[in-house]
Amino acid sequence: MKKYDKLVTNAAGRVVPTIINGEEHIPFMGIGKYKPTGRKYAPRIASCADYPEDGNKLVPGLKEALIKSGLKDGMTISTHHHFRNGDLIANQIFDIAHELGVKDLRWYPSASFPCQEHLIQYLEDGTINRIEGSMNGPLGRFASLGKMKGLGVLRSHGGRYQAIQDGEVEIDIAVIAAPTADAFGNANGVNGDAACGLLGFALGDSQYADRVIVVTDNLVPFPAIPWQIHGNYVDFVVEVDKVGLPEKIISGTTQITKSPDRLLIAEITAQFCEEAGLIYDGFSYQAGAGGTALSIGNYFGDILRKNNWKASFIRAGSNKYPVQLLEEGIVGYILDGQTFDLEGVRSMRENSNHVNTSPFTSYNYHGKGNFASLVDIVVLGATEVDVNFNANVVSHSDGYLLHGIGGWQNTLFGKTTIMPIPLFRDRIPVIRDEVTTMCAPGEMIDVVVT
Amino acid sequence: MKKYDKLVTNAAGRVVPTIINGEEHIPFMGIGKYKPTGRKYAPRIASCADYPEDGNKLVPGLKEALIKSGLKDGMTISTHHHFRNGDLIANQIFDIAHELGVKDLRWYPSASFPCQEHLIQYLEDGTINRIEGSMNGPLGRFASLGKMKGLGVLRSHGGRYQAIQDGEVEIDIAVIAAPTADAFGNANGVNGDAACGLLGFALGDSQYADRVIVVTDNLVPFPAIPWQIHGNYVDFVVEVDKVGLPEKIISGTTQITKSPDRLLIAEITAQFCEEAGLIYDGFSYQAGAGGTALSIGNYFGDILRKNNWKASFIRAGSNKYPVQLLEEGIVGYILDGQTFDLEGVRSMRENSNHVNTSPFTSYNYHGKGNFASLVDIVVLGATEVDVNFNANVVSHSDGYLLHGIGGWQNTLFGKTTIMPIPLFRDRIPVIRDEVTTMCAPGEMIDVVVT
Numbered sequence: 001m002k003k004y005d006k007l008v009t010n011a012a013g014r015v016v017p018t019i020i021n022g023e024e025h026i027p028f029m030g031i032g033k034y035k036p037t038g039r040k041y042a043p044r045i046a047s048c049a050d051y052p053e054d055g056n057k058l059v060p061g062l063k064e065a066l067i068k069s070g071l072k073d074g075m076t077i078s079t080h081h082h083f084r085n086g087d088l089i090a091n092q093i094f095d096i097a098h099e100l101g102v103k104d105l106r107w108y109p110s111a112s113f114p115c116q117e118h119l120i121q122y123l124e125d126g127t128i129n130r131i132e133g134s135m136n137g138p139l140g141r142f143a144s145l146g147k148m149k150g151l152g153v154l155r156s157h158g159g160r161y162q163a164i165q166d167g168e169v170e171i172d173i174a175v176i177a178a179p180t181a182d183a184f185g186n187a188n189g190v191n192g193d194a195a196c197g198l199l200g201f202a203l204g205d206s207q208y209a210d211r212v213i214v215v216t217d218n219l220v221p222f223p224a225i226p227w228q229i230h231g232n233y234v235d236f237v238v239e240v241d242k243v244g245l246p247e248k249i250i251s252g253t254t255q256i257t258k259s260p261d262r263l264l265i266a267e268i269t270a271q272f273c274e275e276a277g278l279i280y281d282g283f284s285y286q287a288g289a290g291g292t293a294l295s296i297g298n299y300f301g302d303i304l305r306k307n308n309w310k311a312s313f314i315r316a317g318s319n320k321y322p323v324q325l326l327e328e329g330i331v332g333y334i335l336d337g338q339t340f341d342l343e344g345v346r347s348m349r350e351n352s353n354h355v356n357t358s359p360f361t362s363y364n365y366h367g368k369g370n371f372a373s374l375v376d377i378v379v380l381g382a383t384e385v386d387v388n389f390n391a392n393v394v395s396h397s398d399g400y401l402l403h404g405i406g407g408w409q410n411t412l413f414g415k416t417t418i419m420p421i422p423l424f425r426d427r428i429p430v431i432r433d434e435v436t437t438m439c440a441p442g443e444m445i446d447v448v449v450t
Numbered sequence: 451m452k453k454y455d456k457l458v459t460n461a462a463g464r465v466v467p468t469i470i471n472g473e474e475h476i477p478f479m480g481i482g483k484y485k486p487t488g489r490k491y492a493p494r495i496a497s498c499a500d501y502p503e504d505g506n507k508l509v510p511g512l513k514e515a516l517i518k519s520g521l522k523d524g525m526t527i528s529t530h531h532h533f534r535n536g537d538l539i540a541n542q543i544f545d546i547a548h549e550l551g552v553k554d555l556r557w558y559p560s561a562s563f564p565c566q567e568h569l570i571q572y573l574e575d576g577t578i579n580r581i582e583g584s585m586n587g588p589l590g591r592f593a594s595l596g597k598m599k600g601l602g603v604l605r606s607h608g609g610r611y612q613a614i615q616d617g618e619v620e621i622d623i624a625v626i627a628a629p630t631a632d633a634f635g636n637a638n639g640v641n642g643d644a645a646c647g648l649l650g651f652a653l654g655d656s657q658y659a660d661r662v663i664v665v666t667d668n669l670v671p672f673p674a675i676p677w678q679i680h681g682n683y684v685d686f687v688v689e690v691d692k693v694g695l696p697e698k699i700i701s702g703t704t705q706i707t708k709s710p711d712r713l714l715i716a717e718i719t720a721q722f723c724e725e726a727g728l729i730y731d732g733f734s735y736q737a738g739a740g741g742t743a744l745s746i747g748n749y750f751g752d753i754l755r756k757n758n759w760k761a762s763f764i765r766a767g768s769n770k771y772p773v774q775l776l777e778e779g780i781v782g783y784i785l786d787g788q789t790f791d792l793e794g795v796r797s798m799r800e801n802s803n804h805v806n807t808s809p810f811t812s813y814n815y816h817g818k819g820n821f822a823s824l825v826d827i828v829v830l831g832a833t834e835v836d837v838n839f840n841a842n843v844v845s846h847s848d849g850y851l852l853h854g855i856g857g858w859q860n861t862l863f864g865k866t867t868i869m870p871i872p873l874f875r876d877r878i879p880v881i882r883d884e885v886t887t888m889c890a891p892g893e894m895i896d897v898v899v900t
Contacts, residue, residue, distance in 0.1 A: 032499045039492035046617055049482045053821035053863070166495055212818075221762060222824060223783055232810060232817040265825070282671070304599060312671060333673055345768055352802070357674055360682060367682040368662075369501035369634060376674060414502070 002258035003151040010084070012441050014390040019107075021130065021150045033043055043208050055184040055222060057237045062089075062215060063096045063394075066173065067238040069211035071097060073105045074129075075172040080202040081111035081134075081404075082177075082338065083188060085250030088213050088392035089177040089240075091118045098127045108134040108169060110160060111404045115248070123148050130234030132169065133160070134404030135396075144400045148408030152401070154394060156349060157201065158363025158410035160368070163320040164204040166366060168310050174351075176204035177201045177243045181216035182224040185234025189339075190226065190349040194244040197318070197348045199228045200433025217243045221369045228356060246419060250341050256298065257291030258322070258407030261422055269379065269400030269449045270299030278377050278416055281309040285377040289317045291422055293379050297321055304330045315375050315411070316430050317361070318354070326354060335371060337362055337407060360440070364412035370410075375426050383433045389442030391419060392435040397428050399436055405435075412444040420449040453601040462840075462891050471556075471580065471600045471817035476659030480676075481893065485817050486761055486784045488810045491617030493658050499880040503670060505634040507687045508618040512539075512665060513546045513687040516623065517660065520761045521547060524554045524579075525622040528565040528659060530652040531561035532627075532639060532788065536698030539665050539690075548577045558619060559583040560610060560651035561854045565698070566608070573598055582619065583610070584854030586846075594850045602851070604844060606819070607651065607787070608860035609811025614654040616814045616816060624659035626652045631666035632674040635684025639789075639806075640676065640799040642668030647768070647789025647798045649678045650808030655681040668694045671748055673737035676746050678806060700791050706748065706771070707741030711872055719870040726814075728827050728866055739767045739790045742870055743829050747771055765812070765825050765861070768794035769806070775805060778881050785821060787857065796886040820860075828864035832871055834885045840867060842885040847878055860881030862894040870899040 006235035008090060011025035018027060026034060048226045051057065058288065059065045071077075077091045077097075090109065097105060103126050104406050107119075111134035120142050122128045130150025133222070135143055143152040155163055159217060163169040178199060179192035187195045194217060206229050215238045249324050257263055273279050277299065287297040297314075298321060304311060313333040320343035325331040334354045339345050362371045384392040391410045395401045411417070421430050454467035460477035460847045466601040468477060483565060501507065509515045521527075527547075529540045540559065553576050557569075560885025561584035570592050572578045585593055593602040605613055628649060629642035640644045640652050644667060656679050664679065665688045675700060701834070707713055723729050729750065737747040747764075753869060754761060756774070763783040764772050770793035777782040784804045789795050798803045812821045833853060836840040843858045871880050881900060 035499065036495040036497050039494055042489035045486040045488055045490055045816050046818045047486050048815045048817065048819055048823065048863075049485065053823040055819055055824040058817070087572065184821075184824070223763060223785065223805070223821075225783060225803065227805075227811075230811060232814065232820060235818055243611075281556070313673060333675060353671070355676065355677075361677075361680060364682065365498045366495050368496045368497065369498055370682060370683055371503055371505075371634075371673075373498065374505045374634070375501040378810035413498075 001225050003424050004036045007038060011103060012438055013068050014438055020153060029442070032278050034337065036166065041170065041208055057185055057234060058183050059161045059236045059238060062092055062238050062240070065213045065238050066093065066096055068236060069173045069213060071100065071102055072172060073102055073206035076108050077105040077107040078169060078171045078174045079198065080176060080205065080206045081109055081113065082196040082199055082201060083194065083244035083249045084113045085113040086245035087113065087115055087177065088242055089175060090116050093118055093129055093175055094122045096308040098122055103127060104129045107131045107133070108171060109404070110123050110157065112136060112139050114138055125194050131170050134406065135401055137214050140401035146195055147229055148396045151435040154405045156175055156363065156409040157359040157407040158365055160206040161364045161365045163206045165364065169297060171205055171209035172211065173211045174196050174202065174205035175215060176206060176229060178214050178216045178229065179243065179273060180218045181214045182231065183218055183237050184222050185214045185229070185231030185237050186222070186227040187216065187229040188223040188224060188226050189228060190345060192272070193246055195343045195345045196249050198356035200337055200356055202229060203358040203360055206230065213236045213238060215240055215243055217241060254274060255291060258296045262292045265420045265422065265449055266295035267299060267382040269418060270303065272449065273377055273449065274303050282312045283376045284311060284313045284315065284374065286375045286379060286414060287322055288381060289319060290381050293381070294321050296379050297418065301325050301330060318347065320344070323347040323354070326351065337363070363407050372410050375411070375414040376416065378411045380408060380411060380417060380419050382419050383399045384430055384432050385419055385421060385448055386432050386435045387419065387443045388442060389448065391440045391445055392437045395437040397432065403440060409440060412440055416446050417444065418447040419445060423450055455900060462888055464888055468506070470603060476804060479755060481891070482868060486616065490615050491620065491658055495658060507635055507684060508633050509686045509688060512542055512688050515688050516543065516546055516825060517610070517665045517834060518686060519623045519663060520554055521550065521623060523552055526556040528558040528621045528624045528655045529647065530655065531559055531563065532646040532649055532651060533564040533644065535565045535698045536564055536695035537563065537627065538692055539625060539696050540566050544569055544577055545573045548572055551578060554579045557583070558621060561608065562589050563652065564588055568895045580728050582854065585851060586854050587852060590757055590851035604855045605857040606813065606855050607809040607857040608815055611654040611809035612816045613815045614658045615814065617823040621655055621659035623661045623663065624652065624655035625665060626656060626664045626679060628664050628666045628679065629686060629693065630668045630670055630674050631664045632670055632681065633687050634672050635664045635679070635681030635687050636672070636674040636677040637666065637679040638674060638676050639666050639678060642793060643696055644699060645795045646699050647795045648786065648806035650787055650806055652679060653808040653810055656680065661685045663688060665690055665693055667691060689800035689876060706745045707740060712742045715870045715899055716745035718748060719746050719868060720753065721826055722897065722899065724753050729753050731757070732762045733826045734761060734763045734765065734824065736765040736825045736829060736864060737772055738831060740831050746769050746829050746870065751775050751780060765821065766795065770794070773797040773804070785812070786871065796840060809857070813857050822860050823863040825861070825864040826866065828861045828867045830858060830861060830867060830869050831868050833881050834880055835869055835883045835898055836882050839895045839898065840885045840888050841890045841895055842887045843889045845887040847882065847886055855889060862890055866896050867894060868897040868899060869895060873900050
């Protein structure tokens with residue numbers, strides 16, 4: 001199987017392959033130009049007759065669960081990244097696959113992190129053919145060097161859900177590491193030592209995968225409430241000592257920036273939004289977890305207080321700053337895709353207005369609408385932006401793929417998208433004549449603040 | 451199209467058709483004998499490009515919504531029955547269909563009630579070909595008299611979800627009456643004048659129907675939280691003055707029985723459960739909303755208090771009695787399929803341990819397990835039981851179909867199923883040589899208390 005074949009020029013003027021890993025892919029045709037046809041992926045019909053009557057789906061270990069799930073050559077194995085750099089399960093899956101002599105797996109994580117550098121040996125020896133999912137750090141560098149047997153594919157959070165829903169990617173086995181679960185497979189992220197808030201990135205995997213394994217280090221009696229993942233989709237449950245390292249799970253950039261340059265950019269961005277009339281009673285915004293974005297969120301808070309206004313909702317990866325605004329009562333709801341600190345987790349556990357979302361609700365473009373286009377102000381970062389407003393978020397100017405794509409592309413459908421970015425990072429220009437990797441065409445980006 | 455054809459004798463010894471309304475149906479083969487094959491129903495892939503960017507799916511009225519949904523002859527239209535005898539929407543749907551001259555519709559309600567007697571004219575004039583769903587009262591009598599053009603089909607709550615999921619019934623248009631919704635279509639049953647607690651009976655309809663219309667009399671700004679129905683499945687939203695009559699929505703049998711006979715049966719039932727060792731610290735039970743079942747629940751409460759035990763959960767249609775046990779702390783959770791009074795609604799709104807469920811979580815036999823088989827004690831009513839423990843819940847001894855089947859068949863998978871019933875009702879024997887309609891073979895029923 002060739003990695004790729006048949007290069008064409010897409011609507012953004014980039015030369016791209018149409019056959020990737022032996023499968024046909026439609027090149028970018030322009031925003032909103034592609035119209036899906038056909039029907040959603042139809043998973044196999046299960047029967048309760050094949051599952052224990054007492055609801056106890058526990059098996060002794062991950063290896064047994066993978067064997068019972070029929071692990072074999074060429075399968076697609078999915079994981080989620082709510083544990084970020086504190087994940088302990090993905091490495092074990094492929095250790096077991098290697099031990100069993102299974103080859104040519106497609107790993108379909110919602111994102112991969114440096115803690116999974118361990119898997120490079122399996123990308124080299126053919127246990128894993130390729131990663132289809134964001135690659136942060138060493139795995140991205142490995143792929144950039146052309147060392148991966150198959151071709152890496154990055155999908156946005158929405159694009160990943162869409163690929164599952166539409167049957168573009170058929171998941172054979174989904175492994176869902178869960179901070180809390182019961183023996184029936186109901187699972188959530190708000191309780192337990194490895195609490196990560198929610199499990200939304202694994203929702204599509206649970207709904208559509210042929211076999212679903214829940215792995216937890218906090219097994220509770222039925223029912224594990226809230227059931228963010230429904231046990232009715234789950235085949236096997238595995239109890240382990242530790243699913244993740246709490247200190248690394250809660251590791252987002254959760255401090256306001258201290259850099260005077262970035263603080264200035266943040267202030268100018270907020271000022272622009274205010275003067276352009278984008279902030280009003282009932283407005284909404286998307287706040288990233290980066291230091292600059294957090295700072296902008298605080299300026300938004302000041303503007304709300306000053307005018308005695310209330311924001312209707314924040315679309316977020318949450319942490320203590322949005323939570324403060326929610327608890328202060330100047331924000332109605334946090335619609336949260338990913339919690340970045342313990343305050344975010346606590347708030348989601350305790351506050352019914354801090355709502356767990358998923359790529360299905362927020363980003364799936366092949367739904368009957370999604371939330372992304374309802375957001376008034378979307379503040380986004382970028383590794384590069386060019387003079388035509390095209391933007392890059394995954395690679396550096398040296399061409400190395402080092403960052404995940406996240407929901408970045410999906411959020412571009414917000415009403416006003418703003419990129420507050422410095423002119424230089426580490427002496428390398430960020431504003432360029434042409435971006436190295438085009439993640440979004442300039443028409444999707446409204447404002448660059450620098 | 452013939453109503454039915456080709457009679458055979460099924461595994462329960464009853465003579466049944468295999469072709470019903472032109473479609474082949476597999477006769478009952480014995481408990482757990484039928485093994486499903488194939489794949490779930492695959493709905494059409496939608497695209498956000500076809501939905502308003504601002505998320506506003508409001509259309510001026512139900513008629514417009516039905517026309518935009520492509521209402522035409524022979525379609526299947528679904529509704530839910532969370533409003534029970536206070537529903538105001540189902541009648542309007544078919545008034546509109548009649549006005550538009552549409553014929554031969556299949557109405558697929560989760561149940562129908564006397565308030566929909568209005569629809570008999572449309573069953574007579576061919577607007578509606580048949581009802582596939584429980585028929586309480588006049589509609590059941592009409593069907594029993596052989597007056598319906600097509601053949602009525604009753605499915606249990608679990609069987610209904612299963613039929614949707616498996617593609618046995620393809621819903622063209624689902625109309626979901628909602629006590630609260632936003633313009634995007636997110637909807638819930640905990641708020642608003644017509645609050646009914648939850649909308650679980652409409653879950654499958656929202657997931658699988660080609661077109662989904664949400665009708666509400668309490669339109670709130672986005673986001674309507676909790677989102678029991680996801681707007682991402684919804685095509686159109688309609689605002690009306692009134693979706694239901696609150697005084698009739700909350701109308702279950704929500705008082706402890708005053709009949710000395712039935713109180714005695716309740717007491718004996720509870721005593722049996724205690725002496726047989728079925729009640730223990732952490733046990734679970736299914737409580738119906740009938741006067742006898744409520745009374746048994748209260749006796750269970752006494753037994754828990756006496757022993758200083760706590761029940762792990764109640765599977766319920768809820769009302770004030772189970773809510774009292776939950777708030778007292780002697781029950782861990784209420785897993786609720788249907789709220790029967792305002793106390794049930796309030797508790798579901800306020801208490802995160804009062805959980806809204808659906809036929810998917812509770813009853814779908816074509817899932818990877820469901821909750822029904824996890825329940826220790828299931829207390830059920832019946833219109834008749836025979837000397838072989840076969841039971842009937844839908845018709846009287848005169849043969850008239852007058853009652854819904856609900857989740858009754860699904861709950862039979864609980865660990866111990868008990869039917870506390872009087873020997874006579876209105877001078878007609880309830881214990882008989884042979885039941886009129888067989889809803890369950892005797893092997894599923896463990897205990898009859900009379």
